[in-house]
Amino acid sequence: IxxxxxxxxxxxxxxxxxxxxxxxxxxxxxxxxxxxxxxxxxxxxxxxxxxxxxxxxxxxxxxxxxxxxxxxxxxxxxxxxxxxxxxxxxxxxxxxxxxxxxxxDYFHLVYEGYMVMLLKEWKLLLKQVNIHYIDNLLNDVRYPHSFHRKPKDFNSFTQWKAGDLRTFFLYLALPLIIRLQPALSNKIVYHFSLLLISVRTLRHFRRRHEINNMKKFIHEYLKIFPSIYGRCRELLSTHILVHLPEQCIRHGGLSFHSMFTFESQLHCLRKMGHGSKSLSKQIAFWYTINKRLDTNNEYSIDLLTKQQLRYDIFFDENIRILHQQIYCHTVASRVYTSFDLLLSSLFYYYHCFINHSYHCLVFDMCASNYYSQKQNILSRKQYQSSQMSTYRSRVTTNDTVYSLY
Ligand SMILES: [Zn+2]
Ligand SMILES: [Zn+2]
Known part of the structure; x- marks a missing residue:
């Protein structure tokens, strides 16, 4: 044993x-x-x-x-x-x-509890014209490619999945309610910003002293809370916010110990157990079998060469072409003498490594701009073109291609 x-x-x-x-x-x-x-x-x-x-x-x-x-x-x-x-x-x-x-669990507490409660309260204050305005805004949002959940149709927010609520809470709610003034008061905007700042900081922080600053935000949020939403909303879930900073001091950011990832797995696990006897044994057995069978489901080379997978609103095709030219010219002509023979393997290397790393580079530049609307496209392109000229100058002054990264 x-x-x-x-x-x-x-x-x-x-x-x-x-x-x-x-x-x-x-x-x-x-x-x-x-x-x-x-x-x-x-x-x-x-x-x-x-x-x-x-x-x-x-x-x-x-x-x-x-x-x-x-x-x-x-x-x-x-x-x-x-x-x-x-x-x-x-x-x-x-x-x-x-x-x-x-x-x-902040996922249940904030997204499924708070966010839904606030949306219900806000909806009572909004007219049909405001809701149309929200729907148009939600349809216009251009998300980075890693966002799989995109909240739409404000009236059906009770059917939004946890991922929709997370996207809405973290990135959309504040700019949206600012635009909804005066239908939603300044006080509501200020009050929500306190919660947003504290939750965003506690879910992922860089320095631990940031946790202590969030105590003030939470205390202020809870103090104002009954004057906006009424005393009857001060349930246990509201009170618990006061203990979240201590939880983060002990265990780190909220996102690192939330149930977000487990929750989506629960549905799969539930299907592995039948009846009411030895459920955990059944689940463990079928989980092991499925894990074994899944091992053949590996990513193929197609993942990196398929054209549609390279489509991304944040991806600038001109920069990719420039990058390809620099790569072929600098590396291929200097390192490999028989360029034609190695063309296919080079392309594989290009797609696997360079295209991927360059993509990440472009994506990182834009990742901070989560709430990207149409009017931001011009400034983003200007930024990328300035980056392109920087790369060009670095390439001309330094012969090694690795200086690009
Ligand atoms: Zn009551
Ligand atoms: Zn308590």
Whole structure:
């Protein structure tokens, strides 16, 4: 028997699954936060439990620790009553610290929760003419080739996939609501910008001190929140934002421990299990079989030579031709004496390496310009032509082709 040592870095789940595996109260109950001991208060009108910013800032609740969870679980098991939202001891407590390592998933929280809620609220304030305007704008957006999800038809946003919501939240929402003024107020724009800046920074940051700056943005966002969307929207999912900076200090950017990638795989995995017995065993068996069968599905040389795959709105064909000429002239004529014989292999090399690396170069120049609209094309082309002249001068002053990269 072989033994494997496994280190569990963290466990990530959406709110209902998280409550189930940790044996803590769900998001609709009291003491549902896994990171602090904020009790929550009941809304007298709807009877739901609210976790308001005013309660949090006034009460300044204690942080929840694993020791606290263990003692509450022991008490709950003895008395048969829940203690601070803890039902019983979770097996997870034996291998991880629940407050530190059972993390919140920003994909469910922000994209599927927040973004949809905000879109519903904004839609109430918009007229049909505004919605037409949004649809036209969404149709006009020119995306980089790596964007597979392109949100369209604002009225059907409830059917948008997580990828659509991500694209919309990160790149489209802010420029869009700025253009929708005065239908959407300055306050809404300012308020959303606080959330956008904090989430964009926390999902991927370069320096760790940037995390601390985001605490101010989140606090300001939560403070203003009830004055725009009402107290009844201050649910657990709103309160949890306050704990995201600490989560990033422990585990890095939100995008590196989100469920975004797992979630799309769930559908495939679900199809591998049948009935209700030994589901994990069935899934493991069929996953292994499928993995074996998939090994023949390799990329062929066609991937790099097919014309349609080279089509990209960010790709400048003139630069490609120039690059090809420089390559053939400089490398082929100097390195290989029998050029004709090696032409096919050179083209393969060209397509595999040079075309690809050059493409990345062009793409990188434009990648920062995600929200690219028609009026930006001129400036982009001007930029590329200036880059072309730079390359030309570098080629004439330096004979080695590698200086190009
Ligand atoms: Zn909390
Ligand atoms: Zn309410």
């Amino acid at each position: 072989r033994k494997f040592n496994i280190d569990v870095r963290l466990v990530v789940a959406d709110l209902p699954a998280r409550a189930k595996i940790t044996f803590l109260n769900g998001h609709a109950g009291y003491y549902a936060c896994g990171n602090c001991l904020l009790e929550g208060s009941q809304c007298l009108r709807h009877r739901h439990i609210l976790y308001t910013w005013s309660d949090y800032s006034q009460a300044q609740p204690h942080i929840r620790t694993q020791e606290n969870i263990d003692s509450c679980a022991a008490y709950a098991e003895l008395s048969g009553k829940k203690s601070y939202g803890v039902h019983q001891s979770s097996p997870l407590s034996q291998i991880i610290s629940i407050p530190h390592q059972c993390v919140y």
